[in-house]
Amino acid sequence: MADILIKNGYILTMDPDTGDLKKGEVAIENGRIIYVGLSYNGKADKIIDASGSVVMPGLVNTHNHAGMTLLRGYADDLPLAEWLEDYIWPVEAKLGPEEIYAGVRLACLEMIKSGTTTFADMYIHEQAAARAVEDCGMRAALSYGMIDFGDPERAESSLLKGRNFVKDFNGAANGRISVMYGPHAPHTCSQQFLQDVREQARKDDVKVHIHVLETEAELNQMKEKYGKCSVNMLHDIGFFDSDVLAAHCIWLSEGDMDILAETGVHVSHDPVSNMKTAAGIAPVPQLLEKGVNVSLSTDGCASNNNLDMFGVMKTAALLHKVNSMDLTVIDARKVLEMATVNGAKALGIEAGMIKEGYYGDLIVVDMKRPHLTPLYDVDSHLVYSARGSDVTTVLVDGKVLMENGQVLCMDEYEIMVEASKAAKKTDSQHLIDVLGLNDPSADQ
Numbered sequence: 001m002a003d004i005l006i007k008n009g010y011i012l013t014m015d016p017d018t019g020d021l022k023k024g025e026v027a028i029e030n031g032r033i034i035y036v037g038l039s040y041n042g043k044a045d046k047i048i049d050a051s052g053s054v055v056m057p058g059l060v061n062t063h064n065h066a067g068m069t070l071l072r073g074y075a076d077d078l079p080l081a082e083w084l085e086d087y088i089w090p091v092e093a094k095l096g097p098e099e100i101y102a103g104v105r106l107a108c109l110e111m112i113k114s115g116t117t118t119f120a121d122m123y124i125h126e127q128a129a130a131r132a133v134e135d136c137g138m139r140a141a142l143s144y145g146m147i148d149f150g151d152p153e154r155a156e157s158s159l160l161k162g163r164n165f166v167k168d169f170n171g172a173a174n175g176r177i178s179v180m181y182g183p184h185a186p187h188t189c190s191q192q193f194l195q196d197v198r199e200q201a202r203k204d205d206v207k208v209h210i211h212v213l214e215t216e217a218e219l220n221q222m223k224e225k226y227g228k229c230s231v232n233m234l235h236d237i238g239f240f241d242s243d244v245l246a247a248h249c250i251w252l253s254e255g256d257m258d259i260l261a262e263t264g265v266h267v268s269h270d271p272v273s274n275m276k277t278a279a280g281i282a283p284v285p286q287l288l289e290k291g292v293n294v295s296l297s298t299d300g301c302a303s304n305n306n307l308d309m310f311g312v313m314k315t316a317a318l319l320h321k322v323n324s325m326d327l328t329v330i331d332a333r334k335v336l337e338m339a340t341v342n343g344a345k346a347l348g349i350e351a352g353m354i355k356e357g358y359y360g361d362l363i364v365v366d367m368k369r370p371h372l373t374p375l376y377d378v379d380s381h382l383v384y385s386a387r388g389s390d391v392t393t394v395l396v397d398g399k400v401l402m403e404n405g406q407v408l409c410m411d412e413y414e415i416m417v418e419a420s421k422a423a424k425k426t427d428s429q430h431l432i433d434v435l436g437l438n439d440p441s442a443d444q
């Protein structure tokens with residue numbers, strides 16, 4: 001007997017073998033999809049009626065700094081280096097594991113409510129992120145953000161933290177948590193450190209998550225220091241492999257793109273963040289053309305400033321259309337693939353498609369809404385018209401985390417209270433108490 005049977009929905013399987021089903025059923029047992037088709041010939045403990053809705057794979061956000069929800073809107077409209085060095089890094093030093101736990105809980109709440117079932121993360125106090133993921137039921141590929149700035153002592157302590165994190169959390173939360181090594185970037189980490197991390201990752205059979213060529217400043221710094229760009233430097237030290245997830249990848253030459261394609265590096269594209277920080281435009285159509293696996297992501301909340309993957313999907317499509325002055329350069333289906341299939345592939349998880357044997361990670365999107373009426377083309381609506389708030393039901397690992405808009409896995413109000421309290425640790429003079437936490441007469 002199945003645990004859950006989803007009926008009456010339009011099933012966007014994203015599986016080319018099955019295609020989409022105008023009205024189909026999905027059955028889930030023990031966390032895995034056991035049936036996708038027109039009619040399930042068996043019983044189920046629980047029925048979810050998806051009439052008037054699309055049932056699709058949960059979205060996969062492949063580059064996040066989830067704890068940064070605490071810094072949403074904390075410092076905006078500043079040059080990237082100044083933003084990071086003068087505002088973000090000093091304030092991160094004030095945040096401890098309890099604050100990050102509250103921030104990641106908030107991130108998970110926001111992601112669940114907008115249809116993301118899995119995210120890849122790189123941040124400080126990542127054990128707290130792991131605890132938050134374990135508690136809320138999401139799936140995640142977590143990495144401890146490591147930076148050495150060329151300081152051997154810092155390199156040693158950073159790698160030790162990374163290794164301990166890998167040891168403690170690989171396969172945690174019943175396999176919902178996977179781990180990666182997270183060296184920050186080629187210009188903030190020394191070559192030796194990057195080599196050491198690479199070696200350790202191979203030894204542990206763990207993937208690597210890194211920022212690559214996000215800014216022109218990084219490109220110039222690398223050329224000055226090594227006489228070559230980040231991609232060539234990393235390639236020359238044998239860093240690249242099909243277990244590497246590289247975020248941003250904006251300032252690429254033709255040759256760089258060939259290296260990424262040949263080595264099987266996965267690229268995480270952050271269009272909203274890249275536009276907001278004026279970092280540039282990643283050559284996504286060219287990367288896809290060369291066969292690079294490109295997935296989509298929000299980046300941290302301080303450079304987005306939300307975690308809505310529907311916004312990211314629309315922005316990705318529009319950005320590359322206008323940039324190439326060719327609106328056929330990327331279509332809605334390709335964008336959906338990047339947000340589901342490609343993301344799961346980058347993280348090496350059996351998700352991103354509604355397919356027998358895959359994880360029961362899926363979402364229900366309500367199409368009975370003014371801004372989704374009339375409906376000619378499901379792909380088009382999901383990318384160009386829908387919003388995260390159209391997601392009504394979310395399942396991860398076959399567990400219902402949200403049903404009919406009701407979050408079941410956490411108390412929304414409590415999460416916002418705890419995050420607002422944690423944000424006080426920033427000592428910002430500008431924090432506005434919208435929840436009325438400092439006013440005892442405030443109505444809850």
Ligand SMILES: O=c1[nH]cnc2c1ncn2[C@@H]1O[C@H](CO)[C@@H](O)[C@H]1O
Nearest residue numbers: 065088122123124145146211300303
């Ligand atoms: O857009 C970005 N570019 C580079 N670094 C970033 C960006 N957003 C966040 N971080 C920083 O990466 C570290 C991860 O552990 C954090 O210090 C975070 O602030």
Ligand SMILES: [Zn+2]
Nearest residue numbers: 211247299300
């Ligand atoms: Zn980032």
